[in-house]
Amino acid sequence: MASLSNALSKTTFDIVQKLWNLCNILRDDGVQYSAYVTELTYLLFLKMAEETPKGNTHIPAEYRWPTLAEKDGKPLFEHYRKLLLELGNSKNTRVAAIFNNAQTSLRQPRHLHTLVSAIDGLDWYSARQEGLGDLYEGLLQKNAEESKSGAGQYFTPRSLIDSMVRLMQPEPGEVIHDPAAGTLGFLVAADHYIKEKTDQLFELSPELQEFQKKQAFYGMELVPSTHRLALMNALLHDIHSDIFLGDTLSEDGKSLTNADLVLTNPPFGTKKGGGTPTRDDFTFDTANKQLAFLQHIYRSLRLPSTNKPGGRAAVVLPDNVLFEDNTGAKIRRDLMDKCNLHTILRLPTGIFYAQGVKTNVLFFQRHKEETGGTKNVWVYDMRSNMPKFGKRTPLTEQHFADFEKAYGKKPNGTSKRIDQGDTGRFRKFTRKEIADRNENLDFSWLRDESSSSSDELPEPDELATAILERLQTASYEIKALQKELGA
Known part of the structure; x- marks a missing residue:
């Protein structure tokens, strides 16, 4: 951090x-x-x-x-x-x-x-x-x-937020959305980026200034106490858009659509009580919250038009989203059909307070058709042979410099890129290679020789929570299969 x-x-x-x-x-x-x-x-x-x-x-x-x-x-x-x-x-x-x-x-x-x-x-x-x-x-x-506060368990480091915002390059006039708003870190960073580029909005027309303050940003937060902090944060940054209190994975979230840009870090784990999202517009039922949020995100992106490219997203998600079978594979296939999933950043371990959590950033853009969106996926390994991050070794913007250079200057991954081969950090994988792996996107090729590479077991409570979440997800999918078979 x-x-x-x-x-x-x-x-x-x-x-x-x-x-x-x-x-x-x-x-x-x-x-x-x-x-x-x-x-x-x-x-x-x-x-x-x-x-x-x-x-x-x-x-x-x-x-x-x-x-x-x-x-x-x-x-x-x-x-x-x-x-x-x-x-x-x-x-x-x-x-x-x-x-x-x-x-x-x-x-x-x-x-x-x-x-x-x-x-x-x-x-x-x-x-x-x-x-x-x-x-x-x-x-x-x-x-x-302060780890004792519990607030930092899945806190998104500011250096990571700023890197994601720089790569996505939010622009005045765009609608920017965070379906898991937290204390509003992503939206405040996007607002700051736009204000820096426009002399604090003074270079914009009065109409566009009004839009930026009242309509450019919107989000939803489930927890009332966190929502309170988000509202305060918005107010102090002169953001007067709607920040809703509600559950994006319920009917509340159906109105959160037509975004030009989504920036978010959805909460980890299964839905409370092991249930599934109550949305009736999701194609795939799952108890895994990240997979459900992923469905919401790519469905909420604006379709391309004659004068605008499709909406884009940068989303922090744990490793299980990349490899989970059954419903997970179906959702990844649907994502790669509807969107161009052009880049995955494998993040270092230790940047969240739940040390056992391994995460990634997925970068994608809405495709004009319902199929054929992804041709190649570029994966950058920022995890292997990296320091063990924490309070003693904070994650800084400098750690993202090589990735940002490899990513390129165009927000939708269309810059010229170089495959660095099996000894480099940045590699390209074709859609066919991914399909042959049952849509598994968990690519790893570098031998990790860092002192922190010996997959240390998480704390017992973290390990127990992870096992329970997998069991809840598996239990729901077994029940769903039984229902399909009429058992």
């Missing part, structure tokens, strides 16, 4: 560190790691609104930041709880969504007063100059780096 200090300016990093140190106060009041950022979000929303021009417009005067800063003891505590309740019922939809069902985890009025005073005393002039959005993103990343 990219080091937080490398990703932020020194000023922002210092403020983030001070904010995170406030979590010691929360811990002293019995607040769990998982609730740290949520609790701070309530307070930071009010303080940041105070520090932003027109930020207080939608907050009633009696519930703005100064009303907290001027109180102490029990009156402060009672006012804060009432404030959370009232803002949760706000007429402003974004404010109401951020404070929906908000409750404080604090129990001691003195701890609340300490938090308010400490936040009030931060260098907000510098924070405004650096960007409040960067400050909040830094806090989210800091939370993810």
Whole structure:
């Protein structure tokens, strides 16, 4: 994972560190790691609104930041709880969504007063100059780096997100979608990329500026507490598009279509309870969430038109998506029929906190027909003979430099490429070679001689979870086969 200090300016990093140190106060009041950022979000929303021009417009005067800063003891505590309740019922939809069902985890009025005073005393002039959005993103990343919080289990490293965005080259006027939005890392990075290319949107027409702020990005997040953080992140980056609370693998997700670009890292594992997606528009039933998300993604891409190429996607997926038999093979075949699956990046191990998880990035573009989309698949092995990444050896943008050079300058994989052979990292495999392997895309050819290459067993709980997920998937597929056979 990219080091937080490398990703932020020194000023922002210092403020983030001070904010995170406030979590010691929360811990002293019995607040769990998982609730740290949520609790701070309530307070930071009010303080940041105070520090932003027109930020207080939608907050009633009696519930703005100064009303907290001027109180102490029990009156402060009672006012804060009432404030959370009232803002949760706000007429402003974004404010109401951020404070929906908000409750404080604090129990001691003195701890609340300490938090308010400490936040009030931060260098907000510098924070405004650096960007409040960067400050909040830094806090989210800091939370993810703390393994005790649980937030970092499948946190997508910022260096990986930025590499995917650079390769996909999002453009003004495009509709960009993340069906598993998390705290909005991918969409914020895409927004940042576009703003850098357009002088913070000032080079665009007023109509296109409005589109970028209100219609360019949309996503869906299943977990209410994470959705709250995503909304806050969007607000601080001046993104006012729809970020829905819902389950993409249910009927909620059927409206998430017609995307020019999908950037995402879907959650790993089977659907809760071992059930299947409740969508009735999926061709293939599966209990494997990644395979279900993959179906959603390639079906949601916009078809090519006379003046626009087909929608494109860059998606983080675990190894099992590349080799799982039966339904997995059918979904991969359907993907390669409907899309040009032009590139697979085999990612290093250790970049997610669940150390046993091996992942890849799939890059593909929607084909104009329903068949014949993929002719060749290029695979880049960034896993073999690589360092063991973690806190001591952070994953940085430099680690992606050779891959980005091999990928080429065109987002849809059409740049001239060189097959580096069985001793190089980048190789081409024909559609026939893949079909002869029962659509197995799990290509590995380099002898891994790195010190971290001895496939170390995951922790026992991780191993047990992985076995359980495979058993649940297998159990569902057996039942599906019995149904087909009328047994």
